[in-house]
Each structure stands twice: as structure tokens, then as C-alpha cells.
Amino acid sequence: xxxxxxxxxxxxxxxxxxxxxxxxxxxxxxxxxxxxxxxxxxxxxxxxxxxxxxxxxxxxxxxxxxxxxxxxxxxxxxxxxxxxxxxxxxxxxxxxxxxxxxxxxxxxxxxxxxxxxxxxxxxxxxxxxxxxxxxxxxxxxxxxxxxxxxxxxxxxxxxxxxxxxxxxxxxxxxxxxxxxxxxxxxxxxxxxxxxxxxxxxxxxxxxxxxxxxxxxxxxxxxxxxxxxxxxxxxxxxxxxxxxxxxxxxxxxxxxxxxxxxxxxxxxxxxxxxxxxxxxxxxxxxxxxxxxxxxxxxxxxxxxxxxxxxxxxxxxxxxxxxxxxxxxxxxxxxxxxxxxxxxxxxxxxxxxxxxxxxxxxxxxxxxxxxxxxxxxxxxxxxxxxxxxxxxxxxxxxxxxxxxxxxxxxxxxxxxxxxxxxxxxxxxxxxxxxxxxxxxxxxxxxxxxxxxxxxxxxxxxxxxxxxxxxxxxxxxxxxxxxxxxxxxxxxxxxxxxxxxxxxxxxxxxxxxxxxxxxxxxxxxxxxxxxxxxxxxxxxxxxxxxxxxxxxxxxxxxxxxxxxxxxxxxxxxxxxxxxxxxxxxxxxxxxxxxxxxxxxxxxxxxxxxxxx
Amino acid sequence: xxxxxxxxxxxxxxxxxxxxxxxxxxxxxxxxxxxxxxxxxxxxxxxxxxxxxxxxxxxxxxxxxxxxxxxxxxxxxxxxxxxxxxxxxxxxxxxxxxxxxxxxxxxxxxxxxxxxxxxxxxxxxxxxxxxxxxxxxxxxxxxxxxxxxxxxxxxxxxxxxxxxxxxxxxxxxxxxxxxxxxxxxxxxxxxxxxxxxxxxxx
Numbered sequence: 001x002x003x004x005x006x007x008x009x010x011x012x013x014x015x016x017x018x019x020x021x022x023x024x025x026x027x028x029x030x031x032x033x034x035x036x037x038x039x040x041x042x043x044x045x046x047x048x049x050x051x052x053x054x055x056x057x058x059x060x061x062x063x064x065x066x067x068x069x070x071x072x073x074x075x076x077x078x079x080x081x082x083x084x085x086x087x088x089x090x091x092x093x094x095x096x097x098x099x100x101x102x103x104x105x106x107x108x109x110x111x112x113x114x115x116x117x118x119x120x121x122x123x124x125x126x127x128x129x130x131x132x133x134x135x136x137x138x139x140x141x142x143x144x145x146x147x148x149x150x151x152x153x154x155x156x157x158x159x160x161x162x163x164x165x166x167x168x169x170x171x172x173x174x175x176x177x178x179x180x181x182x183x184x185x186x187x188x189x190x191x192x193x194x195x196x197x198x199x200x201x202x203x204x205x206x207x208x209x210x211x212x213x214x215x216x217x218x219x220x221x222x223x224x225x226x227x228x229x230x231x232x233x234x235x236x237x238x239x240x241x242x243x244x245x246x247x248x249x250x251x252x253x254x255x256x257x258x259x260x261x262x263x264x265x266x267x268x269x270x271x272x273x274x275x276x277x278x279x280x281x282x283x284x285x286x287x288x289x290x291x292x293x294x295x296x297x298x299x300x301x302x303x304x305x306x307x308x309x310x311x312x313x314x315x316x317x318x319x320x321x322x323x324x325x326x327x328x329x330x331x332x333x334x335x336x337x338x339x340x341x342x343x344x345x346x347x348x349x350x351x352x353x354x355x356x357x358x359x360x361x362x363x364x365x366x367x368x369x370x371x372x373x374x375x376x377x378x379x380x381x382x383x384x385x386x387x388x389x390x391x392x393x394x395x396x397x398x399x400x401x402x403x404x405x406x407x408x409x410x411x412x413x414x415x416x417x418x419x420x421x422x423x424x425x426x427x428x429x430x431x432x433x434x435x436x437x438x439x440x441x442x443x444x445x446x447x448x449x450x451x452x453x454x455x456x457x458x459x460x461x462x463x464x465x466x467x468x469x470x471x472x473x474x475x476x477x478x479x480x481x482x483x484x485x486x487x488x489x490x491x492x493x494x495x496x497x498x499x500x501x502x503x504x505x506x507x508x509x510x511x512x513x514x515x516x517x518x519x520x521x522x523x524x525x526x527x528x529x530x531x532x533x534x535x536x537x538x539x540x541x542x543x544x545x546x547x548x549x550x551x552x553x554x555x556x557x558x559x560x561x562x563x564x565x566x567x568x569x570x571x572x573x574x575x576x577x578x579x580x581x582x583x584x585x586x587x588x589x590x591x592x593x594x595x596x597x598x599x600x601x602x603x604x605x606x607x608x609x
Numbered sequence: 610x611x612x613x614x615x616x617x618x619x620x621x622x623x624x625x626x627x628x629x630x631x632x633x634x635x636x637x638x639x640x641x642x643x644x645x646x647x648x649x650x651x652x653x654x655x656x657x658x659x660x661x662x663x664x665x666x667x668x669x670x671x672x673x674x675x676x677x678x679x680x681x682x683x684x685x686x687x688x689x690x691x692x693x694x695x696x697x698x699x700x701x702x703x704x705x706x707x708x709x710x711x712x713x714x715x716x717x718x719x720x721x722x723x724x725x726x727x728x729x730x731x732x733x734x735x736x737x738x739x740x741x742x743x744x745x746x747x748x749x750x751x752x753x754x755x756x757x758x759x760x761x762x763x764x765x766x767x768x769x770x771x772x773x774x775x776x777x778x779x780x781x782x783x784x785x786x787x788x789x790x791x792x793x794x795x796x797x798x799x800x801x802x803x804x805x806x807x808x809x810x811x
Contacts, residue, residue, distance in 0.1 A: 004637045004645075132644075165646040165671035166630075168637055241644075244669040312674045336730050340691055341719040343620065343711040345656035405712075571655050571712055 005169045007162040010133040011072070011100060012037035014140030017175035020044055021067035021095070021182070024055035026445060027474035028074030029109035030163040031102035035072055036477070039486045043177060048477055048486045051415070051445040052077035056084040056099065063088075063097040063153075064191060066183040068144055072100035075116045076414065080446070082119070085153070089123045090201050091191055092151035095180055096144035102158045105281045106308025109473075111395070111414060113307070115282035120155045120259035124205045126212050127155040127259040131240040133167040135221060139256060142221070150208050150215075157258070159281065160308070161238040209260055216257035217264050224269065225252040231323065232273025234266065234286060239303075242311045243279040246318060261289050270295045277302060277323065281309045347400050349572035350588030352468050352513030352539030356437070357401035358568055358598065359520045360391045361408040365433045365527070389433035389527060390425060394418040394447070396439035397473045397541075398466050405567045409437065416446025423450070423459045433527035436463045440496060441471035441479040448499065454532045455504040462526040463534045465496055466513070468541040476544050500534040507531060513539025516597040542588050549589030550606050552582050552596060558603035565595040565604065579603075612665040613768065614673045618692045619684030620709050621655050628682075628757035629660035632764075635778045636664045639770050646671035655711075657688055681731075682764050684743075684756065685709050690727045696734040703763055704731070705743035705756065739763070739805060746801070747794060755794035762798025766806070772799070 005013065012034050015023065022045045025035035039046045045062075049055035052073040062069035073081060078101045088097060101119070104110040120127035128143050130136040136158065143154040189197050216222070231250040235243045240254050253269040255261065270276050270290075278287040278299040287299030302321045304313060318324045347354050364386040393399055393409040394417060401408040411421055418436040425434050438447045443465050454461045471477040478484035483493030500508045507529060511518045519537060526533035559579035566573060566580065572587040573580055573595060582595070582604070589606075590596075596604040615632070619625040626647050633645045641664040648659040661673045675694050681702045683689030689704035696702060710721045722730070724740065731738045741763060747756045758779070765775055775795060783791045 002637060004633055004643060161646060161671060165644060166633060167644045167668075167671065168642060238671075241669040241671065245674075310672050310674075311670045312672075315674070336690065336693055336733070338690070338722065338726065338730060339719050340687060341711055341714045341717065341721060343655070343657040343687070343713065345621075346712065348655070566712075566715060569712065574710065574712070575715060 001171055001173050003169050003171055004166050005133045005137070006033065006164055006166045007130065007133050007136045007158055008033035008164070009037050010136035010169050011140055011156070011158070012041070013171060013175070014137040015070045015098070016041045016044065016177050017172070018096075018141040018144045019068050019177055019179045020070045020144075021179050022059065022062035023047075023070040023072075024049045024058040025072045026050070026052045026055055026077060027471050027477040028052075028077050028102075029474055030104060030160040031072045031074045031077070031100060031158070032474045032477065033163070034100060035486060038070070039488075041177070046486045048479060050480060052081040053084055056081040056088070059097055059099070060084055060088050060091075063093045063095045064184060065094060066185075067095040067180050069095060069097050070100070071098070072102070074110065075101055075103040075114055076110060076112065077101070078116055078119055080415065085119065085125070086123045087193065088153045089125045089205060090193055090198060092201075092204075093147055093153060094184070096147035097153040098140065098143045098147060098156055099153055100156045100158060102160065102163045103282070104160050106160065108160050108308075111412070113282060115285060116155075117157055117258060117285045118283070120157075123155075124209055125153055125155050125259075126150065126209075126216075126257070127157055128256055129157045129237045129258045130162055130256065131237050131254065132162070133165070134169045135256060136162060137169050137171060139221065146212075146215075150212055152208055155259075157237070159238055165238075213260040213263065216260060216262045219257045219262070221256045222262060222265060223254045225254070226272065227251045229272060230274045231277060232269055232275065233277050233279055234269065234290070235279040236286070237281065239279045239281050239309050242309055242314050245311045246314045246324070255286070258286065261286060263293060266290055267293065267295065270297070275323075279303055279309075279314065282306075344403060345400060346403075346569055346571050347397065347406075348542050349570050349586045350542030350592040351397070352537065352541065353398040353401060353466055354406075354568055354570060354592075355513060355516045355594045355597075356464060356466065356519050356537050357398065357406045357408040358594070359516060359523060360389060360401075360435065360437070361406055361567070363389065363520060363523065365389060367432060370431060387432060389435045389523070390422075390430065392418040392421040392425070392434065392436045394436075394438040394442045395473075396442055396466070398437060398439060403569075405569045415442055416450060419447055419450035419454060419461065419463055422461050422463075423454050423457070426459055426461065434461065435523065435527060436461060438463065438465055439472075440465060440467040440469065440481045441477075443496065444479050444481055444494070448503070451500065451505065451532075451534070452503050459532055460530055461532050462523065463532070464523070465534060465536045467496060467536050467538045468513075469538075470541050470544055472541045472543065476541065497534070497536050500536075505532050505534050507533035508536070509534065510536045510538060513537045514592050514594055516594055542592075547591070549591035549593070550608060551584050551589050552587055552593060552604055553607050554580055554582055555603045555605055558601045560601065562600065564598050564600060568595060568598065570595060611769070612663070612668075613680070614678045615662040615664070615680040615682060615764070616673055616678040616692055616695050617660040617662065617682045617684070618688040619658050620688060621658050623658070623684045624754070624757035625658045625660055625684055628761050629662050631778055631782060632761055633662055635770060635774050638778070639774050642666060642668045644668045644671040657691065659692060680764060680767065682760055684760065686724060686727050687711070687721060690722055690730045693730050693734055696731070698735060699737065700735050701737045701739070701767055702731045702735055703739045703741060703760065705760060706740050707744035739802075741801065743798075746797060750790065750794055750797065752790055755791055758791050758794040759798040762795035763802045764798075765795070766799050766802035
């Protein structure tokens with residue numbers, strides 16, 4: 001059967017047909033849809049874990065129990081899961097264990113573009129890389145086989161273009177889910193990594209890679225296309241497709257086993273061609289290995305080390321390097337001269353993050369700059385001024401409040417960092433008011449331990465937890481605070497305010513995300529308190545709960561276009577000649593009504609519509 | 610089968626991805642090799658959306674290079690201008706003249722382009738420019754949700770895919786009570802294309 005599948009759909013189907021029994025993940029672009037697709041398949045266990053480390057530990061447990069286990073995450077998720085990833089390499093597996101890492105070259109929706117191929121080499125784990133959806137489907141089955149044959153987890157490396165592009169896949173008409181029976185066989189020498197058991201495992205890991213190096217020499221999906229011998233290209237993943245497009249005449253060695261690399265195959269290919277070029281996205285992972293083999297090769301001298309690769313960039317750089325003839329200059333202009341307005345993503349109309357972001361943007365606190373110790377001290381009194389609070393932020397939709405007009409945030413680094421960063425600023429002696437801003441799903445992922453840390457180490461932090469009752473940025477997945485499972489079923493709900501109280505926070509507040517004054521008053525009280533406080537700002541994501549309130553309209557006689565409401569950055573509000581207008585199609589009405597609360601002239605009114 | 614590169618652009622929520630998914634499925638069923646890649650990241654939130662759709666005998670890259678698109682199908686005026694550079698010389702630009710000014714026109718020195726400015730930009734790359742009051746046309750049909758079907762109907766007049774394949778796909782994809790509306794929108798778009806182009810030009 002020919003089907004048009006995204007890479008993520010193909011990986012999910014491949015895992016199902018390979019007999020996976022347990023699948024676990026934490027949502028993260030571009031990997032999210034893999035588990036979402038598995039959650040639609042019958043008779044397998046699927047979960048959103050609280051974070052990637054937990055997901056991989058669940059996968060390890062299932063694998064130790066003798067069944068095939070599958071774990072997927074975005075590239076930075078593997079940083080979170082690095083500890084169990086290395087541990088799984090050390091113990092080996094029971095049933096096959098496949099770990100998918102979806103890298104994000106170009107940072108379409110990520111904070112960095114690290115190249116996770118290094119993790120394979122680092123953890124001494126074999127790696128497979130598909131170059132389209134067909135290979136994504138086919139290789140998952142191979143990955144499970146390799147895992148079981150060589151007693152190792154397998155890293156399956158995708159990228160944004162592989163995961164999210166669609167291409168034609170030939171799949172069996174009646175692919176089933178033939179599973180192994182779960183059996184745990186006690187084996188402390190393998191599964192209990194006290195030093196005396198761990199030491200003998202390391203030589204086994206080295207031996208495993210040596211055997212795998214031999215195995216990949218004849219791996220069927222590594223393929224050779226011999227064309228013009230003057231240029232030979234070694235490539236993998238999405239980069240291979242771009243290279244085929246840009247160099248239609250060249251010879252190719254396409255590799256899907258990118259760790260360990262097939263040395264003899266590479267050497268044979270190199271001897272067939274005059275010039276050898278490695279086309280790979282991000283780091284010179286293959287290039288450095290090939291050069292270390294003593295083979296003359298070009299790579300990053302031509303292909304950029306930063307950003308997402310595409311045929312355009314590859315063509316330009318190859319032309320500059322003399323690998324392609326210069327194009328005939330065109331008679332017609334090739335660039336648009338006129339500057340066009342950008343259209344960046346925004347918080348949606350009705351977003352529960354708007355009011356709190358506006359509060360952080362606009363609230364001012366009296367701040368006394370302390371006289372420096374041992375300073376000249378011309379004035380004995382501290383300098384007083386009105387300042388904003390410092391807002392340490394986290395990973396989620398609310399990070400969009402860093403853009404104008406909200407411009408409300410001061411940091412965003414990695415999942416869960418906001419609370420620890422705020423604590424560090426406080427302990428460093430920063431005397432500004434400090435607020436941490438973190439979403440409900442991110443708090444569950446890795447904010448809880450940081451909140452415990454604040455309580456234990458006598459911090460005074462004000463932690464704002466933005467609770468929209470979903471993992472919104474990645475497309476509305478459940479998490480422990482929602483009480484909705486990966487399959488969409490009702491399950492026990494972890495209640496954030498009770499969790500905070502249980503940790504030992506005494507000052508726990510729950511406020512409506514659409515009550516600006518209450519948000520402002522609560523923040524003002526909490527930042528000046530001498531103990532840690534939590535403010536749960538609660539309101540549903542408007543993309544998930546789509547109901548509308550009564551319509552809001554602008555009274556044109558009262559509006560003087562002061563621009564206050566425009567500072568909310570709500571895309572439902574736009575300026576006209578002498579007043580603002582609210583677009584009734586996208587506005588959610590009085591279930592939000594934050595604009596009404598910031599208008600000094602009462603020019604925004606609720607109608608009975 | 611000749612290579613056909615189609616770039617679809619618009620604003621999050623307009624149904625660009627859905628249209629490109631449908632056309633891709635139709636092309637697969639009609640025997641083409643197909644690759645497609647959509648704009649990534651946070652486009653659901655009112656941002657620019659672009660979908661690269663490539664049909665051919667054997668397609669490698671899922672991305673269309675600048676100067677290579679045979680068709681630019683824009684669901685919104687500004688997004689038509691933004692991607693003009695991707696058109697190949699003589700490619701076909703089909704642009705819904707509906708305007709959705711982004712908030713950045715308030716805070717930056719850039720202004721929203723007029724229809725004639727956009728037409729001038731497109732004509733730098735091709736003389737096959739079709740400016741279409743698509744949003745107006747679907748309002749007349751009674752439902753703004755079928756804009757993507759109407760635009761695909763217009764585009765379909767240029768493609769080597771049998772008309773029945775589109776109708777079959779709609780019949781499978783669309784709930785029964787909306788089917789007539791969708792078929793009407795498709796026919797309206799396709800009819801508009803034949804009204805505007807002499808048969809030999811296609």
C-alpha cells in the first residue's frame with residue numbers, strides 16, 4: 001500500500017509493526033507527533049511521561065522486562081535523558097530499546113541546534129539516520145533487531161525536515177503488532193551497576209562497537225549511486241536529499257548507519273572518486289572520522305556548520321567552492337526590493353498568558369540601589385528609582401511575551417530553568433524584585449525539584465505558574481496536572497497548588513488569568529514577602545477550549561487611540577483612523593476582556609451580541 | 610510526468626496546510642512521487658505559513674529553491690509578495706487579494722503593500738499573475754471556510770491531474786452535509802481559471 005506519511009507518522013507505524021509494547025515520550029517539536037500517532041494504535045501501552053529522563057527510564061524498565069520499548073524526544077530532551085541513556089548503554093537491554101532524537105537544525109522551535117549524533121559516539125550506542133519517510137519506516141524495524149542482536153539501546157536520529165516532511169511510503173497492507181511476552185530475568189551483573197558489576201561491562205561495550213563496525217559494512221540500506229566519478233559525495237539524512245538535488249550527476253554514498261561508520265565501504269567509495277565531499281548538517285561528524293582515517297575529504301570548508309541546510313544554501317556554497325559552474329546571470333531581478341512587514345507568531349486572542357505578561361511589562365517597584373561596599377559614597381543615601389521586576393522565564397508559549405509590544409521577559413534557557421535562575425539571582429545579591437514564570441507542563445517536567453530547592457535553601461522566590469491545563473506549544477498534549485492521558489482518557493490529576501503546599505510553600509495563591517488587577521495585587525504582595533510564594537495563574541488555552549463569551553466592541557466616541565490596549569499585543573485589536581477596532585471573528589469576547597481592563601476611558605464594552 | 614513545484618503560502622488558520630495535504634494525497638493517488646514540507650514551529654499562532662509541495666517522477670528534496678516554483682498559491686496578499694522570489698521565470702502566481710495586516714505594521718516602519726504594489730512585485734518574476742477575490746467569492750458561496758477548496762479548484766485547472774480525482778478526494782474528506790458546498794467551491798475556482806486563461810496558455 002502506498003501512503004503519504006510524515007517521518008514522524010512513519011516512525012510510529014514502523015515501531016508498531018516492529019512489535020513495540022511500551023512507548024513513552026515528553027512532547028517537544030519536532031518529535032511530538034510520533035507518540036501522538038502511537039497513541040492511536042491499539043493494544044500497546046503509550047504514555048506522556050513527566051519528562052524525557054522519566055520516559056527513557058520507563059523504556060529501560062520495559063526493555064528489562066523483555067518487551068520492545070520505544071522512547072522519543074526532541075534533541076534537547078536527550079540532554080535531560082542523558083543519564084539513563086548512558087546507563088542503558090552500560091547495562092544493555094532485555095527487549096529491544098530504541099531512542100528517537102529529533103534534532104532541530106535552524107532552531108525552528110528550539111533554543112539551540114546541538115548535533116545529537118555526538119551522543120551515539122559519546123554513549124557508545126549505534127545510530128541510524130533515515131533520509132525520508134520510507135527509510136524512517138523501514139529502519140525502525142532494523143533498529144529493534146540491532147538492539148536485541150547487540151544488547152544495546154539504539155539511537156535513531158531524525159531532524160525537523162525528516163520528522164515533518166511527507167513522502168510516499170510503501171507499507172505492508174496488514175502489518176500487525178507481534179509482541180514478545182514480558183519476562184524479567186534477575187541478572188544483577190547486568191542490571192545492578194554497582195562499580196564491581198559496572199567495570200566488566202565497559203569492555204563489553206567496546207567489544208560491541210567493534211562488532212557493530214563490522215556489521216554496518218554490509219548494512220543493506222547504505223547505498224551507492226555511481227555516476228560521474230569526478231565528485232563523490234558522502235551524505236545522510238535530509239542533507240542527502242538536498243545533495244541529490246544539487247549534484248544530479250555526482251556519485252553518492254548514502255549512509256544510514258552513521259555510528260559506527262562503515263570504514264571499508266567509505267574507503268572503497270573514496271578510491272572510486274577524484275574529489276570527496278561530505279554533505280552533512282551541523283557538525284563535521286562524519287567528516288572528522290573520515291579525515292582521521294587518512295582520507296582526503298572536504299566538508300565544512302564548503303557546507304555551513306550553522307543553521308539548517310537546504311538546496312539553495314548548498315548550491316550557493318558549492319558554486320563558491322568551484323564544485324558547480326557559476327550560473328548564467330539572469331536578465332530579470334531576483335530579489336524583491338520592497339521591505340515587507342514581518343508576521344511573527346503571537347500570543348493568541350484570549351490567551352491566558354497575556355494579562356500576566358502585561359502586568360510584568362508595566363508594573364513598577366520602588367528600588368533602592370545599595371551603596372557599593374567600600375565605594376566612594378558621595379551620597380550616603382541609597383539611590384531610589386522605579387523599576388520593573390526581573391522576570392526569569394521558561395520554555396512554552398509564554399516565551400512569546402519576550403517580543404514587542406509585551407517585551408516582558410528577561411531570561412529563557414532550558415526546561416525548568418526559571419526557578420533556579422531566579423534563586424541564583426537572589427542569592428547573588430540582586431536587590432530587584434524577581435519573578436519566575438513557568439508553564440504548568442514545564443513545571444511538571446522540571447520545575448518541581450527547583451521549587452523544593454527554593455524552600456530548602458530559604459529562598460524568597462515568587463514563582464508564577466501559568467496553568468492553561470495543557471502542553472500548548474506542542475499542540476495540546478496532556479501532562480500530570482491535566483488528568484488526561486496520552487490516549488485522551490481521564491486519569492488521576494496532580495493538583496499544582498496542593499503539590500506546592502506539600503513541598504512546603506505556605507503562600508500559595510490561585511488567580512484567574514483574566515483578572516489583571518488580582519494578578520497585579522498578588523504579584524505586588526508576593527515579591528515583597530520574606531518567604532517563597534507560588535501564584536498559579538489559571539485559564540484555559542483558547543485554541544483548546546474554543547467557546548466565546550459575549551462580544552466586545554469599541555465605542556468609537558470614547559476611544560482616543562491612546563494605544564494602551566495595543567500594548568497587549570492581541571492580534572484581535574488593530575488601530576483604525578481615529579480609534580481601535582476589535583475583530584469579532586478572532587476575539588473570544590468577555591471570557592478574556594483583558595483589553596477592557598487596561599482601557600482608561602472605558603471605551604471597550606461588552607455587548608449582548 | 611513533468612516536475613511540478615507548488616508553493617502555498619498564507620496566514621496560520623487559513624487552511625494552507627490542509628489544502629496542501631489534500632493536493633499531495635490526490636497527487637499520490639494519481640501516481641506521482643510526492644514530497645512536501647510545511648513551515649515549522651509556531652505558525653499556528655497567526656504567523657506566516659508556507660507549504661512546499663513537489664510532484665514529479667522521482668523527487669529528492671522536500672524544499673523548493675528560489676526561482677524554481679512553477680506555482681505560487683497565496684491565500685493572503687502580503688504572503689503572496691513575501692514568497693515571490695521563489696517563482697521561476699514564467700511561473701504562475703495565484704494570489705487571493707484578501708488582506709490581513711500583521712501587528713508589526715504598527716510598531717515598525719514597514720507598511721502593508723497595496724494590491725498594485727504586490728502585482729508589480731510578482732510581475733518582476735512572471736507575467737502569469739492571477740489576482741483573485743477568493744475571500745469575496747467564498748463569502749458569496751455562503752461559507753468562508755472553503756477558501757482553500759476554491760483556491761485548489763483554480764490551481765487544478767493548470768495541473769496534470771484528472772478533475773475526478775479532486776472530486777473523489779473531497780467526497781472522502783468532507784462530511785456529507787458540507788460536501789455540496791465544497792464541490793461548489795471547487796467548481797467555482799476551476800471555472801474562474803478557465804474564464805481567465807485561454808486554453809492554450811495552460
